[in-house]
Amino acid sequence: MTKKITIHDLARILEIDSSTVSRALSDSPRVGIKTKERVKTMAKELGYQRNLLASNLRTNKTMTIGVVVPFISRHFFSEAIDGIEQIASEKGYRVIISQSRDSFSKENEILDGMFMNRVDGLLISPTQDTRDGEHLNQFIEHKIPVVLFDRFYENSNMSKVILADRKATYMITEHLIKQGKRCIFHLAGDLESKMYKERCLGYKNALFDNGIQYKDSYVKSIDLYADKAVEAMKEILEDKDNLPDAIVCVNDVTALAIMKYLSEETEYNVPDDIAVAGFSNEPASDIINPGLTTIDQHPFEIGKTSSEMLFDFVKDGYSGQLSSKTVVVQPELIIRGSTSSKVKV
Amino acid sequence: MTKKITIHDLARILEIDSSTVSRALSDSPRVGIKTKERVKTMAKELGYQRNLLASNLRTNKTMTIGVVVPFISRHFFSEAIDGIEQIASEKGYRVIISQSRDSFSKENEILDGMFMNRVDGLLISPTQDTRDGEHLNQFIEHKIPVVLFDRFYENSNMSKVILADRKATYMITEHLIKQGKRCIFHLAGDLESKMYKERCLGYKNALFDNGIQYKDSYVKSIDLYADKAVEAMKEILEDKDNLPDAIVCVNDVTALAIMKYLSEETEYNVPDDIAVAGFSNEPASDIINPGLTTIDQHPFEIGKTSSEMLFDFVKDGYSGQLSSKTVVVQPELIIRGSTSSKVKV
DNA sequence: TTGAAAGCGCTAACAG
DNA sequence: CTGTTAGCGCTTTCAA
Numbered sequence: 001m002t003k004k005i006t007i008h009d010l011a012r013i014l015e016i017d018s019s020t021v022s023r024a025l026s027d028s029p030r031v032g033i034k035t036k037e038r039v040k041t042m043a044k045e046l047g048y049q050r051n052l053l054a055s056n057l058r059t060n061k062t063m064t065i066g067v068v069v070p071f072i073s074r075h076f077f078s079e080a081i082d083g084i085e086q087i088a089s090e091k092g093y094r095v096i097i098s099q100s101r102d103s104f105s106k107e108n109e110i111l112d113g114m115f116m117n118r119v120d121g122l123l124i125s126p127t128q129d130t131r132d133g134e135h136l137n138q139f140i141e142h143k144i145p146v147v148l149f150d151r152f153y154e155n156s157n158m159s160k161v162i163l164a165d166r167k168a169t170y171m172i173t174e175h176l177i178k179q180g181k182r183c184i185f186h187l188a189g190d191l192e193s194k195m196y197k198e199r200c201l202g203y204k205n206a207l208f209d210n211g212i213q214y215k216d217s218y219v220k221s222i223d224l225y226a227d228k229a230v231e232a233m234k235e236i237l238e239d240k241d242n243l244p245d246a247i248v249c250v251n252d253v254t255a256l257a258i259m260k261y262l263s264e265e266t267e268y269n270v271p272d273d274i275a276v277a278g279f280s281n282e283p284a285s286d287i288i289n290p291g292l293t294t295i296d297q298h299p300f301e302i303g304k305t306s307s308e309m310l311f312d313f314v315k316d317g318y319s320g321q322l323s324s325k326t327v328v329v330q331p332e333l334i335i336r337g338s339t340s341s342k343v344k345v
Numbered sequence: 346m347t348k349k350i351t352i353h354d355l356a357r358i359l360e361i362d363s364s365t366v367s368r369a370l371s372d373s374p375r376v377g378i379k380t381k382e383r384v385k386t387m388a389k390e391l392g393y394q395r396n397l398l399a400s401n402l403r404t405n406k407t408m409t410i411g412v413v414v415p416f417i418s419r420h421f422f423s424e425a426i427d428g429i430e431q432i433a434s435e436k437g438y439r440v441i442i443s444q445s446r447d448s449f450s451k452e453n454e455i456l457d458g459m460f461m462n463r464v465d466g467l468l469i470s471p472t473q474d475t476r477d478g479e480h481l482n483q484f485i486e487h488k489i490p491v492v493l494f495d496r497f498y499e500n501s502n503m504s505k506v507i508l509a510d511r512k513a514t515y516m517i518t519e520h521l522i523k524q525g526k527r528c529i530f531h532l533a534g535d536l537e538s539k540m541y542k543e544r545c546l547g548y549k550n551a552l553f554d555n556g557i558q559y560k561d562s563y564v565k566s567i568d569l570y571a572d573k574a575v576e577a578m579k580e581i582l583e584d585k586d587n588l589p590d591a592i593v594c595v596n597d598v599t600a601l602a603i604m605k606y607l608s609e610e611t612e613y614n615v616p617d618d619i620a621v622a623g624f625s626n627e628p629a630s631d632i633i634n635p636g637l638t639t640i641d642q643h644p645f646e647i648g649k650t651s652s653e654m655l656f657d658f659v660k661d662g663y664s665g666q667l668s669s670k671t672v673v674v675q676p677e678l679i680i681r682g683s684t685s686s687k688v689k690v
Numbered sequence: 691t692t693g694a695a696a697g698c699g700c701t702a703a704c705a706g
Numbered sequence: 707c708t709g710t711t712a713g714c715g716c717t718t719t720c721a722a
Binding site: 002049052053056062071072075079085094097098099112113115118138256260263264282283284 | 347349392394395396398399401407416417418420423424426427440442461463487601605608629632633634
Binding site: 004006007008018019022023026050051052053054055056057058059 | 698699700701702
C-alpha cells in the first residue's frame with residue numbers, strides 16, 4: 001500500500017514548512033505565488049489528497065449535512081433527496097443519507113451517528129412513530145441547525161418545510177363533489193400520525209363545507225399496503241346499501257391497487273361508478289389508463305426549499321434567535337381520468 | 346452553545362486519566378468494572394458523544410463506505426441502495442451516497458471527496474461516459490476496496506456485480522419469437538455504452554439462433570426519454586412495408602411510453618398487433634393494463650451482493666492478491682399481458 | 691488495572 | 707511572505 005501523502009511529505013520534499021504547504025493548498029493570500037505553484041504542482045504530481053478527517057477535526061466543520069428519511073427508495077423521498085443534494089452540492093457541501101425504515105430506534109441510532117460525525121446541519125423526515133423532538137435536542141443544544149421536512153410531529157417548534165396536507169385532500173374532495181359525487185369514502189393511514197390526521201381533516205372539511213353527509217364508516221384507516229387497500233375496498237363494497245361513488249385514498253399506491261382491483265375483478269367502472277383519487281403523483285399514476293387523479297407534492301421543491309432553509313441557518317451560525325421558520329408548500333391537484341370522464345385519457 | 350463534552354471533561358470530573366475513559370467507553374477489558382460503570386454513567390449523564398473525526402483520524406478507519414450512482418431517484422438505484430444500506434448497517438458501517446447525474450466530471454469530484462473523507466470502501470455504478478478506471482486508481486493504490494455494480498466499463502478488471510444483460514434481452518426476444526412474432530424491433534440506448542451494447546447483442550443473437558431475419562433498420566438507438574421513444578415509434582410505424590409485430594425496449598420508461606402511445610393514439614392492439622417488452626420491472630409496469638413484460642434485474646439483490654463482496658474485501662484488508670471477482674446476477678423474465686394475450690392481465 | 695506521553699494530519703495564532 | 711508552535715479529541719503503546 002502506497003503510504004498516503006501528507007503535507008509534511010510535501011514540505012520535506014520542497015524544503016519548506018508544512019504550514020506553508022497548508023496555506024498554499026488552500027490558496028491563502030499569505031503565501032508567495034511561486035511557492036504556491038511549486039506546492040500545487042508537487043501535490044498533483046504525488047497525488048496528494050487532503051485528509052479531511054484531520055482538517056475537519058481542526059476546523060470543527062465538516063461541510064457535510066445529514067439527511068434522514070424513512071425510505072430512500074420511496075418516490076417522494078428520492079425526489080426530495082435529489083433536490084437537497086442539488087442545493088448542497090452547489091454550496092460545496094456533502095450529503096450523507098440514511099434511512100430509518102420508519103423505526104424510531106433506528107432513527108435514534110442514525111442521529112447519534114450523525115452527531116458523532118459532526119454534521120454541520122440536519123434534514124430529517126421523522127418516522128411515523130416520532131411523537132416529539134427529544135432526540136433532536138443534542139443538535140439544538142449544540143446549535144447544529146435542524147430542518148424537518150414533509151413529516152413532523154405535533155407541537156414541534158422547529159423549522160420545517162411541509163405540504164398543506166389538509167388543503168390537498170380538501171381540494172381533491174371538493175373536486176369530486178363538483179363531479180357530482182355524493183357518497184365519498186376516505187381510505188386513511190394511521191390517524192395517530194399528524195400527516196394522515198390532517199389529510200383526513202381536509203376530506204371531512206370539504207364534505208362539511210359543501211353540506212354533504214358524512215358517516216364515520218366512510219373512513220377506513222389501514223396499513224398502507226396494496227393488499228390491505230384491496231381488502232378494505234372489498235369490505236366497503238359488501239355493504240350494498242352504502243356503496244361509495246368516490247374514494248379519496250391517502251396515497252397513490254393504495255389508489256392504484258384499488259383501481260386495478262375494480263377494473264379487473266369487478267363490474268364497477270372508474271370513474272363513472274366509482275371515482276378514485278390518490279396522493280403523491282407517483283410516476284405510475286400518469287401511465288395507467290385512465291390516469292389517476294392525485295396531488296403533486298412537489299417533492300423536488302420541498303427538498304430544495306428545506307435545504308436552502310438549512311443553509312441559511314448554517315451560514316448565519318444560528319446567529320439570530322432560535323427563530324423557527326415554517327414554509328408550507330402548496331399542493332397541486334392533478335386531474336386525470338380516474339375522477340373525471342371529461343378529461344381525456 | 347453548550348460546549349461539546351470530551352473524554353477529558355469526563356476524566357477531570359471523575360478524577361481519572363482520559364486514556365482510562367477512552368478504554369472504558371470502548372469496553373476494553375483492561376479497565377476495572379467499577380470504573381467502567383462510573384465512566385459510562387457519567388458519559389450518559391452529560392450527554393457525551395464520541396467525536397468520530399478524532400477517533401477516525403487516530404485509527405485511520407472511518408467505518409464508512411461510499412456509494413456513487415448516476416441517479417438516486419431511479420428505481421433501480423434506490424432499490425440497490427436499499428440493499429447496500431441494509432448490509433452495511435448490519436456490519437456497523439455507515440453509508441455515504443452521492444449521485445453523479447451521469448456526469449463524468451461530477452463523478453470525479455465525488456470520488457476525490459470520498460477519498461479525502463477516507464471511506465473504507467467504495468461501491469460505484471459509473472456514468473455512461475466512464476470509459477476506464479483511471480479515476481479509481483487512487484483507491485486501488487491505497488488498497489481501498491472498490492466494487493462496481495450494474496454498470497461497468499470495458500476491460501475493467503475490477504470486482505463487479507452485474508446483470509447478465511445479454512442473456513436478459515435474449516430471453517425476452519426468444520419469448521417473443523415463441524409468441525409467433527417475426528418482425529421484432531429493438532429500441533436501444535447509446536450503443537457506445539457497454540450495457541446497451543450487450544442488450545442489443547442479446548436481441549440479435551436470439552434472432553440469429555432462431556433463424557429470424559434481421560435488418561439494421563430494426564434497431565433504433567435513441568436518448569432514453571419517453572418523448573424520444575414515442576417519436577421513434579412514430580417513425581417506425583410510418584414505414585408501412587416494414588411494420589413490427591413486436592418491439593424490445595431497452596428500459597421500461599420507453600416501453601411504457603410506447604404502450605401508452607399505441608393504445609391512445611393508434612389502432613394497433615397490444616399485444617396482438619404489436620407486442621411490447623421493457624426492461625427493469627419498474628413498479629408501473631405491473632400496474633398498467635395490460636401489464637408490461639419486462640426483466641427483473643433484482644436491484645435489491647445486486648445491492649446486497651455488491652455490498653457483501655465489498656465487505657469481504659474490507660475485512661480481509663485486500664489481503665489476498667488483487668483478486669478481482671465478478672458476480673453475474675441472473676435476470677428474471679416477467680411475462681405479462683403486453684406480449685402474451687394468454688397471460689391474464 | 692491505571693497513568694503518562696506521543697501522535698494521527700491538519701490549521702491558525704503568533705512571530706519574525 | 708514564511709516558520710514555529712500548539713492543539714483539535716481521540717487511541718495506543720509503554721511504563722508503573
